Amino acid sequence: MSRVFVDSSVIIESLKGNNEAISLLHNxxxxxxxxxxxxxxxxxxxxxxxxxxxxxxxxDFLNSFIMLDLTEEVVKIAEKYITKFKLLPNDSLILATCKFYGFSLASLDSDFKKCCEFEGINLIGVK
Known part of the structure; x- marks a missing residue:
């Protein structure tokens, strides 16, 4: 688990001072x-x-992260996730990015729980 994709929920909540998100980023x-x-x-x-x-x-904070491209392959995977899991397009693109590049997902969004389990993506942060 040395490569982690950070969902916007973690970043937004950490900027708002949410201790759970701050702790997750620290970990x-x-x-x-x-x-x-x-x-x-x-x-x-x-x-x-x-x-x-x-x-x-x-x-500056966002630029401290590696920026992964949204390739044609990522979009094709996302299309499957929209229909398979009924995810919204942005969530599908996030999950597809993790799958394509082989990253774990750090998120506070419970919508990812079932999808990550099914797709074999390590989910960090959702209880």
Whole structure:
């Protein structure tokens, strides 16, 4: 479990000061951490809509993660997840990114629990 994809739920909640999210990030800080453009977009959108303070700090934080590409193959996997698990498109793209690149998933979103179990993706953070 040395490669972990970090879902927007963890990043957004940590920026809001949620101790569970902060602790989760602290526990995985020595791993190879990644996001994709979906997570970048979700975090920035929420920050613009509700956040206060310096947006550049959010950009700096997001830029500390490896950025994984949304390839054609990732999109094809996501299409299957939308129909198979009835996931929303962004969640499907996040899960497909983990599957394609071989990353565990750190998330606070329980929607991923059943899907990760079925797809053999290690889920960190959901109880």
């Amino acid at each position: 995985i800080e020595n791993y190879e951490l990644a996001i994709n453009p979906i997570v970048f977009s979700e975090v920035v959108y929420i920050y613009i809509k509700y956040g206060k303070g310096d947006l550049n700090k959010v950009f």
